[in-house]
């Protein structure tokens with residue numbers, strides 16, 4: 032059922048892209064010194080053209096890394112080695128001279144959960160052990176790229192070196208790469224350019240690519256970051272956040288250290304524009320842990336007529352003070368969407384479904400016999416269509432056909448509701464920040480902080496049921512402060528202090544209001560208390576009203592924050608909703624929640640908990656005790 036590939040037509044050699052001379056001096060030295068270490072067959076500097084992308088596709092088809100999906104327009108499916116399917120937090124390290132700059136010292140006997148530190152010496156020896164000759168017989172791709180619109184005041188540039196054609200192709204979707212960026216690099220401060228060295232760790236040899244179209248080296252996988260040198264070095268994994276180094280490694284881990292030094296915020300947040308039936312369009316950011324619905328919210332199709340949702344980004348926000356508007360402005364530094372496939376459907380996210388069947392690379396989804404893809408949660412396929420699971424076997428319907436962390440990698444420009452300002456170099460003004468996650472009990476549908484500092488406590492207290500994107504399994508509720516736990520580039524205590532310092536650093540700033548949302552609360556008999564999806568517009572509407580005025584007639588003050596007055600959320604047409612229960616604030620639950628957070632802070636950062644945070648926690652505790 033595949034178009035038989037006429038291998039004679041597949042051009043095996045990549046026509047020359049740019050030359051290394053297109054790069055500025057320091058980047059040329061980086062490329063040349065890396066080439067001496069990894070000894071590639073050839074060096075290919077990417078120009079970011081469509082012609083080049085076509086060559087990448089042909090090479091991956093020939094290598095067997097991807098399959099064509101003739102049911103769609105220019106879409107392909109990659110299957111990874113089952114040992115290389117998600118981010119590997121336990122193999123992800125940050126290197127600083129002083130360990131405490133990377134992670135707080137946990138309390139005695141406590142396992143630190145806020146990242147992993149590696150000494151400079153160990154990083155150097157780990158690199159030496161792995162990279163010598165690792166690209167022998169292979170093409171070393173050199174990718175000049177920009178995170179954010181090239182040349183924009185909020186954008187930053189990087190150079191990624193990789194021996195993976197899949198990574199080069201996916202980088203074309205996820206970043207702005209090629210000629211224009213290399214020209215900009217020559218006019219910029221080269222010390223600001225982030226160097227990203229990546230290898231799948233499988234030099235060409237008798238047992239390499241042809242045996243396993245997904246080369247990787249799981250036993251040797253390491254994802255290392257050296258913020259002081261703006262350097263990322265990743266080895267052994269070809270997948271997602273481990274190898275597309277512009278995403279989590281640059282835009283969040285290194286990005287958060289640059290943001291700390293320059294006075295802005297690099298966050299794991301969506302950015303979206305909401306236009307109500309009456310009133311002005313507002314932009315909001317939202318931080319939910321991995322696979323907790325950021326993409327679905329950023330691309331919401333409102334169930335209530337009269338609202339317009341436009342998406343700027345679904346995963347990462349760079350948020351910087353704008354001296355003209357005196358507000359935070361945010362850009363989406365990415366150029367594409369690398370979304371979780373399972374759970375995406377015409378019911379849950381019609382806008383995503385309207386985007387991904389053109390110019391998209393799918394990874395680890397199931398394949399259908401009519402040349403398409405399928406995953407759990409997608410509408411059923413007709414009975415006469417066979418399903419091949421993500422291992423390439425006829426689906427036995429016993430285990431999931433698609434890997435839980437299967438992804439689509441699609442250009443943002445194809446999203447029907449992409450915001451007109453999604454590439455505005457100055458970003459969009461942010462009126463509200465939402466924190467949230469999967470909380471089956473005790474956390475109301477929405478509540479608002481009393482202040483910026485109280486909002487920072489809410490972010491620091493974030494917890495959520497674990498999901499497939501991380502390594503943790505099962506339904507236990509995990510702490511995931513600011514949805515950044517796997518992505519902090521530096522000491523969490525210092526990160527919190529940086530948030531608390533924002534009003535001081537930016538005098539006169541009109542700070543965004545801070546809220547916490549929970550679409551996932553269940554009743555005592557295990558039923559969803561809220562329909563979610565398109566009905567979440569009803570909650571966003573309350574946010575817009577609270578942002579537009581301090582209209583206290585629609586809010587009730589509770590010990591944890593402002594909660595909507597029951598009749599202030601439009602539930603017209605929703606018969607089953609028990610809003611009273613969905614908005615309730617059970618005091619006993621919150622006494623335990625505060626104890627749990629206090630323990631988390633004292634366990635994880637006993638010597639680094641900012642006094643401003645402890646003060647807010649104490650005040651919350653007092654309010655709960657007063658009831």
Ligand SMILES: O=C(O)CSc1cccnc1C(=O)O
Pocket residue numbers: 116117118270271272273320321322346369370436500501
């Ligand atoms: O990188 C991966 O393996 C998937 S994780 C991911 C991918 C895109 C956006 N967000 C995430 C995440 O884990 O937050």
Ligand SMILES: [Mn+2]
Pocket residue numbers: 299321322346
């Ligand atoms: Mn994410």
